Amino acid sequence: MAADVATLKKQGNPSAAVERLEQDLMVLKSEQENRPAPSAGGNTAEFDAFRAQVTRNINTLTSQIQNLSQQLNARR
Numbered sequence: 001m002a003a004d005v006a007t008l009k010k011q012g013n014p015s016a017a018v019e020r021l022e023q024d025l026m027v028l029k030s031e032q033e034n035r036p037a038p039s040a041g042g043n044t045a046e047f048d049a050f051r052a053q054v055t056r057n058i059n060t061l062t063s064q065i066q067n068l069s070q071q072l073n074a075r076r
Helices: 003-012 014-033 044-075
Strands: none
Touching: 014 044
16 A cells, blocks of 8 residues: 555646545445345355455545545645
8 A cells, every 4th residue: 555655646646546546445335335245155254354354444545545635635
């Protein structure tokens, strides 16, 4: 993630890159939320743990994107 942030800071138009990341995160979150429920024979505890981790990762990335966006706006 740190490398991605560094790359964004070096790009000529970081606002566009931040917008693309926000869109990608919205798509990932939508896909994750709209997944069908696991079948009755599946290990639901394992799946729920995975889903919780993905949600935390998405929330962390969203927060980092918001921070980057605020930094970019502060430079203007």
